[in-house]
Amino acid sequence: MYPSDSYSALIVDDELPIRALLVRAMQGVGFRCVEAANGDEAWDTLQTTRFDIVVTDLKMPKSHGHSLCVRLRELNARPITVVLTGIRNERLQRDLEARGVNAVYYKPVNFWKFAEQMRVLVESRAKQQRTDGSHASERGESNPQEAAMPFPKSHAKHVTGLLLRERDRAERLSKAIADNTTDCFIATSSEELCQLLDSQRIDLLIVENELGGFLSGLEIVERLNQQLIRPKVILITEHSSEVSKRACEIGIEQVLDRGVTQDDLVRQTRTVLANQSEQDAYIPALARCLVKDFGEIPPLPQLVVKLAGYLTMPINEIPIDELANDISADSRAATDLLNFTNMGLSVFNQTTSVRQAVNLNGPKKTIMLVLSAATMRVQSQVLEDWNESHRQWYQKRSVIIAAAAATFAERFEHNSPDTAFILGLVQDIGCLVLSKKYGKTYDLIVKRFQEVGRLQLHQLELESFNIHHGHVSAALMLKWKLPQSLIRPIVAHHDAEGEEEISKADRSYLRVIQLGEALANAMEVPHSFRSHMLAQKAGFYDDLTLDERDKIFHEATQYAKALCEVFNFPVPDPKELTAILSNTMATEEEEFEQIS
Structure with missing residues (x-):
């Protein structure tokens, strides 16, 4: 634990949710925080209060962050200055550093990790001042090279949170659990726990049911589930018999009697963490809040959720009879499966039996077909409000990414094409939520992305x-x-830091959905930048000849064309795709400056 209130920070951002999350994280590592909504407010505060560090956004009303950074140079006791922005521009970064900014970070960030890094920056300056006896901060001097240390690398440690009635017991347990594979943190209340979990990942929560406050441990877990935070849970209770049933209903891993010994509790912790072979995806709090109460995207049918769980199982362990019976009991799912199975077959060769369709397709392809149809149906309901051009853009794009990802997974990675297809199909579904939420603002973003070849959709959204x-x-x-194995590649596919945290298997799926998206992007606007990005993603498979890659790309585009015809979506032009791929492969070895 950090000493409380040992350093001071001024947090400057015009977006209240971002500011609030950042303040919580900074307070969690021992900062006293003051907030400002723009540069003018921040400057007024700085006239009367001294701070160890200022963290500021750039794009703000009234007075932007760049102006504030320039004005900070006027202070005799200049604080460490850190810019946290969604604007990625190398020239701007060089200009900020030339004006005395100690470090520049880009949104989105893990707020907890960011706060820890800010603590390191401030402590580093304080240590330097103590060591050399100087008063550099009073003269406004700093060492940008020392302050702008690289962001700490993500590690593979498990993270366990403790919320117990007795602080002493929590501290003893934390010391017993923490080792080179596991980190622990202690929360003193449900509110503090929720604040911490808005800014960091957690693998396991150990919580007492009888906490002596307004909420029981069970109620806290239920509220976390509502916030889309679902760690594994060990619940400690005095009434295990009556609590166990409810705990089972909400998915709690273990229910232990309050009299459990510390050694037994540590053993249970090790067992639960050992069974969690891979880390759960960290999803930013803003994204979770956006979809939590968003009712305009309908839920997937319970059958589809159940079938998706089978995707993580070895194929020989999937219960074929149960799979066929479940699909047969749902008329829509049965119809979708039979329509897909009979696609392209003569009337004499078509099947009317769900069990036969499952046998013909195999269990995983069967699941993929049912899940795809359900996802397409969800998309179609939401797309009704989009204008025709954007609707056609999204439909064609999603099928191209899914078809390409499936083909690349099978031929490049030797992974399940069915899982890759689902990942490709759902990776862009967040576009629909953003469109519903932000309306014309998001329509303009899509329009800019469609018209300007150098722009990337996710960067426009971040800004x-x-x-x-x-x-x-x-x-x-x-x-x-849906299973975490599907979620992890999706949350990481535009985040370089997230790519480092996921497993080797997930990383292979990540590569194919990124490659599929690069293909879709290159189709939308014939531009050298997009051709370069596609060639860069395809370059991972440089052990294949250009002819081999060209053949696989051709297979992917033919698959996409067939799927678009089935779904009655706009069909991509094979000649257009061939031209894009030929141009991409021909220029693959050139430098980006030459291509531009």
């Missing part, structure tokens, strides 16, 4: 909303209770 469609897609999948 406007501080989250991108991948975050929202992942949050929606979490709300639908």
Whole structure:
């Protein structure tokens, strides 16, 4: 734990949710925080109060962050200055550093990790001042090279949170659990726990049911579920018999008697964490809040959620009879499966039996077909409000990404094409939520992306909303209770830091959905930048010849064309795709400056 209130911070951002989350995280590592909504407010505060660090956004009304950074140089006791922005521009970053900014970070960030890094910056300056006896901060001097340390690398440690009635017991347990594989943090209340979990990942929560406050441990877990935060849970209770049933209903892993010994509790903790072979995806709080109460995207049918869970199982363990019976009991799912199975077959070869369709397709492809149809149906309901051009753009784009991802997974990665298809289909579904939420503002973003070849959709979203469609897609999948194995590649597919945290298997799926998206982007606007991005993603498979890659790309586009015809979506032009791919492969070895 950090010493409380040992340093002071001024947080400057015009968006209240961002400001609030950042303040909570900074307070969690021992900062006294003051807030300001723009540069003018921040400057007025700085006239009367001294701060160790100022964290500021750039794009704000009245007085922007760049102006504030320039004015900070006038102060005799200049604080460490850090810019946290969604605007990515190398020239702007160089200009900020030249004006004395100590570090520049880009949204979205893990607020908890960011706050820890700010603590390191401030402590580093304080240590330097103590060591050399100087008063550099009073003269307005600093060492940008020392202050702008790289963001700490994500680690593979498990994270366990403790919320117990007795603080002493929590501290003893924390020391017993923490080792080189597990980190622990202690919360003193349900409110503090929720604040912490808005800014950091958690793998396991150990909570007592009888906390002596307004909420029981069970109620806290239920509220976390409503906030789309679903860690594994060990519940400690005095009334295990009557509580166990309710705990089972809400998915709690273990229910232990309050008299459990510390050694037994540590063993149970190790067992639960060992069974969690991969980390859960960290989804930004803004994305979770956006979809939590958003009722305009309908839920997936319970059958589809159940079938999606089978995707994570070895194929020989999927219960074929149960799978066929479940689909047969749902007339819409049965119709969708039979329509897909009979696609392209003569009337004499078509099947009317769900069980036969499952046998013909295999269990995983069967699940993919049912899940795809349900997702398409959800998309169609939401797309009714979009104008025709945007609706056609989204429909064609989503099928191209899914078809390409499936083909690349099978031929490049030797992974399940069915899982890759689902990932490709849902990775952009967050666009629909953002469109519903922000209306014309989001329509303009899509229009700019369609017209300007150098722009990237997720960067435009970050600049406007501080989250991108991948975050929202992942949050929606979490709300639908789809498996974490599907969610992890989605939340990471535009976040370089997230890519480092996921498993090798997830990373292979991540590559194919990124490649599929690059293909869709290159189709939309024939531009050298998009061709370069597609060639860059395809370059991962440089052990294949250009002819081999060209053949696989051709297979992907033919698959996309067939799917568009089935779904009655706008069909991509094969000649257009061939021209894009030929241009991409021909220029693959050139430098980006030459291509531009």
